[in-house]
Amino acid sequence: MNDYENAIEIKGLTKRYDGFTLDNVSFDVPKGSIMGFIGQNGAGKTTTINALLNIVKKDEGEIKLLGLDSVKDEFEVKSQIAAVFDELPFDDRLNANDINKILREVFEQWSSETFFGYLDRFALPRKKKFGKFSKGMKMKLQIASALSHNAKLLIMDEATTGLDPVVRNEILDIFLEYLQNEEHTILMSSHITSDLDKVADSVTFIDKGKLLISGYKDDILDSHGVLKCTKNDYREIDPEDIISARLSDFGAEVMVADRAECSRKYSGAVIDPATLEEIMIYYVNRSKKEWR
Amino acid sequence: MKGLIYREFYLSRKSFILMLLVYVLFVGMLSLVFISTYAGNLAGTEGVEEMRSSMFSQMYLYAGLIAIIGTVYGHNDIIEKDYQSHWQLYTYTIPVSEKKIAASKFIVRGAFLLLGIVLAFLADIIFSAAAKLPLSTGHFKNILIAGLLYGAVCFLDIPSMLRFRTQAKNAAIGLAIVVPLFAAFTYGAHKVIRFGYAEAKRLYPDLEGDAGLRKVLMPYIVKYRDMAVWIAPIVFVLTVLLMYIWSVKELKRRRY
Structure with a gap:
């Protein structure tokens, strides 16, 4: 065996x-x-x-x-x-x-x-x-x-x-x-x-x-998050923390790979848990960094 | 490998049964025609004996061709369907080697071919009994040669289909090769017939129609037919071996 x-x-x-x-x-x-x-x-x-x-x-x-x-x-x-x-x-x-x-x-x-x-x-x-x-x-x-x-x-x-x-x-x-x-x-x-x-x-x-x-899926989902902020706040985010960002007229949604660290670093910002689909989409667009 | 062989048989069974029906109808109807030449409405007609003999000398070959071509026919499209149904891909995920996959196809095709040749012999025996004419070893030799040469082509078709994947493409390439060969054969036959007529005119000026031609060419035909009886099995066996090797190679090549 x-x-x-x-x-x-x-x-x-x-x-x-x-x-x-x-x-x-x-x-x-x-x-x-x-x-x-x-x-x-x-x-x-x-x-x-x-x-x-x-x-x-x-x-x-x-x-x-x-x-x-x-x-x-x-x-x-x-x-x-x-x-x-x-x-x-x-x-x-x-x-x-x-x-x-x-x-x-x-x-x-x-x-x-x-x-x-x-x-x-x-x-x-x-x-x-x-x-x-x-x-x-x-x-x-x-x-x-x-x-x-x-x-x-x-x-x-x-x-x-x-x-x-x-x-x-x-x-x-x-x-x-x-x-x-x-x-x-x-x-x-x-x-x-x-x-x-x-x-x-x-x-x-x-x-x-x-x-x-x-x-492990839970680790990946726990660590990643979608940070929602205004465009001005987005400019303040350290580029190293950004996987990619979806920009719209209302603001920015930023995929971050270390949710806990980002919560601490950008206190006050809303960081929602990411789904696998979101993680996939943001990573696919990582080379563009910013997309709509 | 048994499972793969079953599969090939399952996929060919419907066509085989249809072919068998056509064969039975053809042999049955012609046997009735033969019987009617001495026990039916054709009995007593002028020249009926000659007609029966002439029919017997041709119809056994037609019945034989129906049997040989028909039995293998149902197995011809399986490789194309294997590609369409993704079975070909699936075989790489099961514990079966390329050698066994190829062997299963060769075994089933060989079994159908053998069955076709047996049915062709059987048709000759039935016609002989129905026509009350003696069995001819010449007929058996002709059936054997036709069966083995057609069989060689059938086995060539297996790696060729694995290579070209569709019957249309395979047939187009086959035709491109066969057409010049057929043209050469036709030209050769034409030359032989011209030679036969010339010789018949010189040697047998009293014989009418094609009788002289037959008399001149028959010894050649018999001689070459008897040679072919020995050559055809060798060609057949060599073709099967080479085609098997090509098939295994082709299946391995598909692991791109």
Whole structure:
């Protein structure tokens, strides 16, 4: 039995494409936790996930999944992980019974009982062709198949994108249930930061191929804040404290990375707690410093 | 790998059943035509014996082609659909190697091809019984050659589809290669026929129509057909091996 502390360990991951570089990305995902992986389109989330899954060959760096090398021990790793994408990867002409017969031969630990249990729970038909499934049904099916071979690590790339809030909530509940087993871990890439607000233990934020923030969600939310002030007061703020500032006719909203320190430094100023979405937006605009 | 093989079969089953229906209808109807030449309304018609013999010498080949092409046909579009459905991407996330992914495709295509060749032989046997004509080893050889050469093309299609991803693109590239070859073949056939007519005129001036031509060319056809019976399996096996290697390479290349 392989013993490990972090389900995912990425050190110095670099992948160069023409016009884009995933640059020296490093972060860990502790075993038994759920990490939200956020960033705007083209930030490098999918490249990172594809490198994790050895779908793309990394140029530099080291990736360990469940304590094993993602390349050398690829098949051992892949028998213990599950990947969920934004699109169902099964042919429209197949049905759930077919998938059960196919995947039980692919995964040693496949459990038909678990799979059909999830199908019943999600009210998914067994004989209906996937071509006639709605997007929500397809995603539920994909999650059912991902959770039916006792995977220790679930890697999801924009899996909840395009789903209605009811289905998303249902799926998030399943993830929380899956995490009841402390051996289980989830890496969840998403644009929908409200989902991560609900379920994530830690967050990694990537932008333009570079890692900006990685840590426990509560720490990140506690430390960041939106300082609201007039334009004149804004001029008084130390530029080093500013991630970026949104200016309007009524004043300025400034993202600060050390809320406690800023509260002390700028006494009297209102500093509201920041959401993940706000943190993402302000960091994305950090190069402009001021934006509208 | 068993799961991957099941999958390929599941995705091909509908087309296969439809093909089987067409085959059964074709063989059944033609068998009735053969029977009617001696036990039905065609019996006693002038030249019916010659017509039956001539039909038998052609129809076994048509039935054979329906069987061989039809059985493999349903498996042709799977690779394109694999890309469309993201299955190709998904296979990199499951504990299965590129070798097994390629092997599953080759095994299923090979199984369909073998089944097609067996059905083609079966059609010849049924026609022979229905027409009350003796079975010909020549027919079996022709079916085998057609099956193996078409089979080689079918196996070439697998890495080619993995490379070009869509049937339209694959077909366009295939046509670009096949058209000049076909033109050369047609030109060669034309020259051979001209030679045959010239020889027939010189050697058998008394024979009418194409009888002289057949008499001149038949020994060549038989000779080259018998050579092809030995060459076709070698070409087939080599093609399968090379295409398998190309397929594995192509699947690995997809990990960009």
